[in-house]
Amino acid sequence: MNASNGQPLLQLKNIDTAYGPIQVHFDLNLHVHAGEIVCLLGGNASGKSTTMKVILGLVQPLRGTVLFDGRAITGLPTPQIVRLGIGSVPEARRIFAQMTVRENLLMGAYHRKDRRAIAEDYERMLALFPRLKERLHQRGGTLSGGEQQMLAIARALMGRPRLICMDEPTMGLSPLYVDRVLALIQQINAQGYTIFMVEQNAHLALQIAHRGYVLQNGRIVMEGSAQALLNDPEIQDAYLGEKQ
Template sequence: MSTVTPLLELRDLDVAYGGIRAVRGLNLTVNRGELVCLIGANGAGKSTTLRAICGLVPRAGGDILYDGRSIAGVPSYLLVREGLVMVPEGRGIFGQLTIEENLAMGAYSRRDIEQIRRDTEHVLEIFPRLRERLKQSAGTLSGGEQQMLAMGRAMISRPRLLLLDEPSMGLAPIMVDKIFEVIETISNEGVTILLIEQNAKLALEASNRGYVMESGRMILDGPSQQLLDDPKVRAAYLGEEEAA
């Protein structure tokens, strides 16, 4: 009987800042083609987890497996070449560069010029607002437009696994809806996604499975609908009162 190897697997992951363990004994899997969300209160360790996966902060213990092999200690730029790409919290765009130049940065490790051109065209079809402003400095864009740009740049990197860190943070409701439409579009095109999101309801509605973090530990996981129906999740993250 064949077994499915997860595209991403965290095994007892520990991450520490100084003497503080921000992530403790974390276990998580993301299978190929899934959209998985990770929710929790501010300070739960969600962003730290993503940064550890990308090699931006060192692990203190445990292991990180990507496509079946350990990537602990592998430099971030090499992970990007292997299709592990993150859109960071705060977007991380290059404000002094144009939109066109920012998008080109997504292809810095690629050499397939014609496919880069097609991928860029595809991104501009998804984000027509960027096409209208290609020569505009990225720093002059609104928050929502900058998020579009950050996601477009990541897509041009040809991700196999896309990590999204708080994509709706600070955005107007109409822009949040647009960003989540795009996330679902990317997922439907076959890109595997691990999503961290402050809007737990939207994240769970968009995803296949979810994990709940609290104080650096995983406290719940399961199918997204199951978590949406869980009274404790509804009380803690969806603003509803838990029944007595």
């Protein structure tokens, strides 16, 4: 899929972020075009998850702007950002453990008012995720980790987002489910969803992404097409462990 030539769907410009005295981001710049899968790679404490929180308005940057579809969304409350069309698959899934699978799915469409379209999307999700259909009235907390990840993704899709932010979607999953989740991400991307994902597992992420950024100690140290990054000797050394 080619990046369109127009303005990016999501753009982070000169972002500086800090938790108290500890600065997390230093002049962060990145963008995501409509239709892309873009991954943000980096080790522990490199500032990956905080990037997600900045986009979703859960953490306010000290400086810089987040643009969504050309509009500055920095400083907006999270619910409003979600309503503008940014869906989230949070780190560690964050399923509502005491609510049923059905309720979890419909919570994903909480900010929408179009009842009929919601019902259609709901049916689509059940077709897409037969596993969830079997467990509709079970509590979210009783699902396996992989099933919860599926539910989290389906829940995000229920919001009809124009951009889905995924924070470490393969974390803690069995190898079988890692492959399933990656295939699923490619599948929904093919349906037209734009995806920005944060991953620690660079090798896996670059297999499905179009482009990638490498974050190190709060700075973007490398960016490029997924293929270029996969072939980069430095990346192979630092993140892919090919030389070990």
